[in-house]
Amino acid sequence: MRFPDRAVLGIIFLLAISFSAHRDIVHAQSVQIDTAQNQLSIAFAAVQQADEEGVSEIEVSLLASNLNRALNYLGNASALSTSDPSASSAYANQSVALSSSTLAEAQDLTTNARNQLFLNQVGAYSLALVVAFVMATFVVEFQRLRELVEGIGIHRKKLD
Amino acid sequence: MEKRIVVFVILFASFSLALSSLAYYLQARPASEEFIAWGIYSSSGSLSGYFSGPGANVTVGEILSWHFAITNNMGTIQFIRVVYRVANASFVPPNATIQAAAPEVGNESIFIPRSQTAFLNLTWSVSSSRLSAGLRFLNMTINGTHVSPQVGAAGGQRFRFFFELWTYDSESGQFLYGYKGQNSRIGEPLQVWFNVAS
Numbered sequence: 001m002r003f004p005d006r007a008v009l010g011i012i013f014l015l016a017i018s019f020s021a022h023r024d025i026v027h028a029q030s031v032q033i034d035t036a037q038n039q040l041s042i043a044f045a046a047v048q049q050a051d052e053e054g055v056s057e058i059e060v061s062l063l064a065s066n067l068n069r070a071l072n073y074l075g076n077a078s079a080l081s082t083s084d085p086s087a088s089s090a091y092a093n094q095s096v097a098l099s100s101s102t103l104a105e106a107q108d109l110t111t112n113a114r115n116q117l118f119l120n121q122v123g124a125y126s127l128a129l130v131v132a133f134v135m136a137t138f139v140v141e142f143q144r145l146r147e148l149v150e151g152i153g154i155h156r157k158k159l160d
Numbered sequence: 161m162e163k164r165i166v167v168f169v170i171l172f173a174s175f176s177l178a179l180s181s182l183a184y185y186l187q188a189r190p191a192s193e194e195f196i197a198w199g200i201y202s203s204s205g206s207l208s209g210y211f212s213g214p215g216a217n218v219t220v221g222e223i224l225s226w227h228f229a230i231t232n233n234m235g236t237i238q239f240i241r242v243v244y245r246v247a248n249a250s251f252v253p254p255n256a257t258i259q260a261a262a263p264e265v266g267n268e269s270i271f272i273p274r275s276q277t278a279f280l281n282l283t284w285s286v287s288s289s290r291l292s293a294g295l296r297f298l299n300m301t302i303n304g305t306h307v308s309p310q311v312g313a314a315g316g317q318r319f320r321f322f323f324e325l326w327t328y329d330s331e332s333g334q335f336l337y338g339y340k341g342q343n344s345r346i347g348e349p350l351q352v353w354f355n356v357a358s
Contacts, residue, residue, distance in 0.1 A: 044239050044271065045330040051236040051274065054189075060273050064237055067271040124183035132175035140168045 032092040033081060036074045039099040043067060046106035053113040055106075063102055063109075070098040189235075196238065196339045198230040198325055200282070200350050216354045220286050228280045230325070232272040234339065239328035241269040241335050242280055244302060246309040249318040254349035259337045260322045265300065265307040286356050289316060298356060316356035323350040 047063045073095035080088040138145070202210045203225045210226065211217060218224065232238045247253075247262035254260040272278040287306065288299045295312025298319070313319050325348055326335040338347035 041328070041330070041333060044237075044328065047271075048236050048330060057273065057275070060237055061276070064271045064273045067239075071269060071271065120187065121183075124187060125180055128179035128183045129176055132172055132179050135175045136168050136171035139171055140164055 030081070032089055032096075033074070033077050036070075036077060036092045036095040036099070039096045039103070040067065040070050040074060043070070043099040043103040043106065046103045046110070050106040050110040050113065053110045054117055055109045055113045059109055063106055066098055066102040066105075070095045070102065073098065192233070192235070194234045194339075194341075195346075196230065196232055196234060196240070196325060196327070196348065198228055198242075198348065198350070200323060200352065201227050201229060210352060211354070216352075218286055218354050218356050220288060220356070223283060223285045226282045226284075228282065228323070229277055230270070230272060230280070231277040232274055235274055237271060237273045238339070239269065239271050239335075240278075241267050241326040241328070243267045243324040243326055244282070245322040245324070246298070246300070246307075246311050247320050247322055248311050248313040249320070251311075251320075251322075253351055254322055254324050254337075254347060256338070256347045257345070259324050259347065260349070262322055263309045263311060265309050266302045266305060268303065289356055296356060313356075318353060319356060320351050320353045323352075325349075 044067060047060065047067060050063065051060045073091045077088045077091035077095060080091065199207055200210075201207060210224070212222065213219075228242055230240060230242075232240070243259070243264055244266045245254075245260050245262040246265050247260060251260060251262045268280045268282075270278050270280060282303065284300060284302045286298050287301050289296050290299070291297075292312060295314055296316035297308070297310070297312045298316075299306065299308045301307075311319070324337065325339065326337055327339045328334070329336045329340075336345060338345040340346075
């Protein structure tokens with residue numbers, strides 16, 4: 001094999017490696033963006049769940065603000081995926097990290113909200129039963145109470 | 161004595177039922193009609209005056225800054241996407257149930273907590289236009305992205321934007337047209353006509 005032939009083969013080999021590497025980078029990029037999208041969807045479902053479970057509007061607004069930031073990072077990652085893969089990768093990672101922390105926070109708030117709701121319900125229904133008991137007793141024993149009060153009055157008069 | 165106990169039990173049961181119902185009512189979220197309201201506002205912040213000149217004429221290179229105001233009254237946080245399409249007069253517009261078939265030229269998404277209004281900007285211009293088979297086709301810049309919708313209009317007249325509101329459905333894991341109503345999904349499309357001077 002002559003030298004120019006070897007050079008041509010070498011160049012083709014290098015181009016093939018370069019093309020393959022580029023394809024791997026683009027593929028990795030696409031996987032990272034898909035991961036960020038999935039994580040964002042999961043985080044949103046968790047925040048929606050938290051909202052349905054009665055987490056306060058202020059806390060949900062803060063979680064929504066985090067989700068919007070994660071969405072912006074994801075948008076930047078998608079926009080830069082071909083022109084600047086490393087920046088795109090950094091944005092995708094930031095999006096995943098923020099979505100993950102939002103997911104964890106939403107789950108904690110959901111658990112707290114459920115516990116609080118349970119305690120509120122136990123308190124409210126217990127109070128309802130106590131008040132019902134007092135009212136029923138008052139109605140049934142009204143005559144006796146009246147007699148008792150009158151008896152006390154008579155006793156006081158006698159003492160006077 | 162027994163009669164008194166029976167009366168007590170009946171009264172206790174009745175009062176318990178009534179007061180438990182009251183406790184449930186006080187703890188339940190008030191029912192309200194669920195909807196998403198939205199509109200497209202001109203640069204002056206009104207629902208009119210979208211174009212600087214008379215009529216709906218846009219000149220090449222003119223930059224128009226509009227914005228959407230979207231109010232979420234669905235009872236929970238929503239993940240909303242606004243889809244932009246460019247069409248001519250012959251396209252069937254989107255309606256309460258079906259999106260338009262016109263080409264999509266962009267979209268923006270946002271998370272909106274319940275009972276809140278969010279704003280999305282729409283800055284667009286016609287960067288150039290070209291004639292083909294007697295129809296004028298547009299090259300546009302929408303929120304910084306260059307697009308060339310495959311839609312032409314005779315004399316550059318009667319183009320229109322379709323704006324569709326989509327919401328993310330966590331169950332299916334995708335955006336669906338409109339928002340979830342009581343029995344079916346409800347689409348609320350908007351449209352703005354415009355002409356492009358040659």
